[in-house]
Amino acid sequence: MISARTTRVSAAIATVLAVTLGAGALSVPATAAPLPATVADEAGTRQAPVSYPEDGFFTAAGKTGFLTSERSPSQKFRWTRFADGSSTMLDASVADSTGTDVIMTGMGQSLPRSLVVKLHDMAAGGSTVTIDLGPLNGVYVQAVSKDTVLAEFPKADGTVELRLVTRTGDTVTQRKVEGIPAGASSIAATPARDGSVLVDYYLGSGTPTQWRSQFAVVDLAAAKVVSTHETDGNSYGRWAGALSATHLAWAAEGGTYVTVDRATGAESRIDIDFDFYEGDRSVVALLGSWAMYGTPATLAGNGTGDTRKLIPLTAKSLTSGETVELLDYVEDVKPGADNTLLARGGTVEQGEGLYRIFQGADGTPAAELVASTGEPTQLVYLGQQIPPTVDVTSPISLKWKLSRENADVDLTIRHRATGEVFEKTLHLYSESAGSEYYYGDGVFGIRWEQIEAVTGKEAEAGEYEWSFVARPQNGVGPAVEASGSFVGAKGLPTAHDLDWNGTPDLLARDAQGGLWQLDTRYDATQKTLVPQYGPDVVGPGWGIYDRIETVGGIGSGAADFVARDKSGVLWLYDVTGNGYATKWAARKSLGGGWNTYTHITGGSDLNSDGRPDLVTADTAGVLWMHPGTGDVSAPFGARQKIGNGGWGIYNQITATGDIGGAPGGDLVARDKDGVLWLYLGKGDGTFAARTQIGGGWQAYTDTIGIGDANDDGHPDLYAYGPGNKSWYYAGTGAWRTPFAPRATSSVLPTNSSYNHVS
DSSP states (O other): OOEESOSBOOHHHHHHHHHHHOTTSOBOOOOOOOOOHHHHHHHTOOSSOEEOOTTOEEEEEOSSEEEEEEESSSEEEEEEETTTOOEEEEOOSEEEEOSSSEEEEEOSSSSTTOOEEEEEEGGGTTEEEEEEOTTTTOEEEEEOSSSEEEEEEEOTTSOEEEEEEEEETTEEEEEEOBTOOTTOEEEEEOOOBTTEEEEEEEEOOSSGGGOEEEEEEEETTTTEEEEEEEOSSSOGGGGSEEEOSSEEEEEETTTEEEEEETTTOOEEEEEOSOOGGGTOOOEEEEETTEEEEEOBOOTTTTSSOOOOOOOOEEEEETTTOOEEEEESEEEEEEEETTTEEEEEEEETTTEEEEEEEEEOTTSOEEEEEEEEOSOOSSOOEEEEOOOSEEETTSSOOEEEEESOSOEEEEEEEEETTTOOEEEEEEEOOOSTTOOTTEEETTEEEEOHHHHHHHHOSOOOSEEEEEEEEEEETTOOSOOEEEEEEEEEESSOOOSSOSSOSSSOEEEEEETTSOEEEEEEEEETTTTEEEESSOOEEEESOGGGEEEEEEEEOSSSSSOEEEEEETTSOEEEEOEEEOSSOEEEOOOEEOOSOGGGEEEEEEOOOSSSSSSOOEEEEETTSOEEEEOBOSOTTSOBOOOEEEEOSOGGGEEEEEEEESOSSSSSOEEEEEETTSOEEEEOBOSSSOBOOOEEEESOGGGOSEEEEEEOSSSSSSOEEEEEEGGGEEEEEOBOSOSSSOBOOOEEEOOSOTTSOEEEEO
16 A cells, blocks of 8 residues: 555656556646746746756756756756757856846856856847956856846956946947945855846955955946945855845845845844754745745755755745745745746655746745656655565565655564564665665665564565555655565575576676676666676686576575586586675586587476476487486486477577466577577476467577566566677566567677677
8 A cells, every 4th residue: 555645746747656656546736827928928938847857957047948057977058948848058167047048158167267258148049149258357257138247357456346248249348336345355146136136245354254245236237336235244145145126135144034125224034944054055035025945955865864854945925924835845046037036846746847936916926837857756655676475585685666765764564474573764865885775766675684683583484564654854745655565485596696686697708708797677667677787707718618507596595507618518606695796606517418418598497396497408309307406516406308309490498487377487499580489387397389479589699588677576588689789578477478578778788799698
C-alpha cells in the first residue's frame, strides 16, 4: 500500500505519480490561475508550461523567455522561449540578468572580470550590442538596458566612481552617477525596476569588522542617487537586495528582513527563522508592496543530511500584514518583466520548474508554472529493487527507490511465520562517506547482516513483509508510505553475479587477451542494462582460452566460471563475492578432453535440484548434461546424455535459466540461418519440442543468459555484436514470447573491441 496525503497534482507530473501511487489515487487539479490578459498577451506565453532544461541553473528571465546555465562538461547558456519551448544557445562563460529580454554575457572568469560585455536582445532575435570596458579601465557592475551598463571606475586617488556606459552605433558615452560615496568599494547592483536600480557597496577600511555596507537607490535617467540606507554592520543584504516601485528591501543579521517605503523612508522589519551566522540565507524579492522571502535551497538538499526545515516562498503585504505561501520551496528568485518575478522551485500540486509570480486582479500575489522539469516536488516512492525470492545468507541489500535522497525512512520488516520484527530509522544523505543505507540516485536499502545486528538473530527462510514511512528531511511535501513482501531462502545459486551484489556481471576479453569484469545495473527509466561502475581489469593472458563461460554459483555465493584452453583442458575459476568486489581463487583443472565439445554453456538448473548444471554438445551433435554437485572440489557429476543428436545444426547454444515458465531451466539455440529456438526444460534434464523465437540472431557474436537483471522474477538475455554494439532482452516468463523487444545497452565501453563476452 502506498498513500499520498495530497489530492491535487499537476498534469505535468500526474503520470509519474499515478504509476507510483496507483490508479485512482490522484486527481488532476484545476488550471492554475492565469496571468492577467495584458501580461500574457505581451509575454507571448501559453497556458501549458514548456520544458525546463534538465540540470539547468536558473540565470535570468524576461517577457518572452528565460535563461539557464548548464555545466556539462563546460559552461553553456540556453535561452528558452515561453511561447513554444524553442531554445537558443549563447556562447559565454558568464551571464547576467536585466529583468527583461536583454541578457548580458561575457567571457571572463566572473562578471566583474568580463571586460567585453555583450548585450543580447532575445526578443529581437538576439541582436547584440558590444561594449568593451577594457580601454575605458572599467569593471562591469550591472546591465540596465539593451545598450547601457553600470560600471565601476578606479580613480587616481584610490577611490572609485560609478558610471553609466552607453553604446549607440560606434559611439560610446559615459555618465557619472552622482551621490555614490568616494570610499565605496565592491559595488554591486540589482536589475533595473521602474527606471531605478538598487546599488550596494562597502564603506570603510582595515579589517572586515570595520567595514559597513550601504544601499543606494539610483535614478538611471538622472544618473544620481536619490536615497541611501545604512545596514546593520556586515549586512547579509549585499547578496540579497531588492527594489520595487514602492519599496526596497534586504536581509540583515539575526534573521531579519528589512524593508523601506520609498515614498516616506519609513523602515520596517520582518523576523524570519534563519541564522546568518550558521550560513543560512533568505530569498529577498519585492512585488510592489509585497515582500517575498524563503530559504533558498535545492530540493535534494546539500547531501549532508541536514534536517532543518525550509521556509516556503512566502509573500507578505507591507500594508496589511497578510501572508500568502506561493511555493513549497524555492531555489532562486529573479526579477521579470512587467512587475513580475520568476522563481525556480516547486509545489506539491504542480511539481518542479520555473514559476512566474504576479499580482492577480485583487492585487494578491499568485504563482503560475511556466516551465516544468517533469519532476515531482513531493517525495515519491519509485518502487522496490528486490527479487521475488531473496537469499537471506547473501550480502545483497534489500533496496527501494525514492525520488530524492534527503529523507528519513522508518523501515519495518516482519517474518510472517515467527512474527520476528525488525525496525529502524534510516537517515539518508550522500555527502562524503554518506549514510550506510544510501546507495545513490534515490536508492536506499539494508543488508541482512545489518538486520541481524539489530535483531541479534540469524535470518530465517520464509515469507517476509515490509513497510516504511519516508519523511522529507526538509519538510517539503507529505510523507510517503509503501509496503510489500518477498520470500527469503537460503543458499540460492547465483546466475551471473560475480561480486554478489545483486546485479549481473559480464566478462569481456579484448583483442590483446586482457579480461575485464563489468558490473551492471538495470535502469528502469531507459528499461535497459547500463554500467554500474567502470570496467575492472581481471588480468592479461586470457587469450590462451578458446571458451570462457559463467556457470552460476557452484557452491554458495557468487557465480563462478570455467575456461577451456586450446589443448582441451577445462579450468574452474572459483569466485568469491562479498557484495562489493570479487576475489579470484587459483584456477583448478577439471581434466582434459573437453575439446570434443563444440558448445559449452552453463547456469541453468535442468534437473530441478537447485544447482546450476553444465551443458555441452559434441562434434556428433549429441547434447550432454554435466549435473552440478554444489562442491567446488568436484563441481560436476558424470555426464548424462540429454539429446540423442541433431544439435550440430546450431552454431550457438545458451543456457538461460527458466525463461519459459516451465519447471526446469531452459536453453536457446541459434541455427545457421540466424533463427533462435527455445528448448523449454521439463525439470528432469529433458526438453519439450523446440519453439521458434525469431530470426536475425546471426547479428550477434555472443548471447548470454545474465539472470534476472530487472528483479521481475524472469531471467533476461544480453547480446553482443560487431562494432561493440550490445542489446538487452528482458525475459517475460512466457514460453511463446520469452523476450520483450530489445533495448540498446551501454554496458561495454566502445573504446575497445572484444572477441569474447560471457
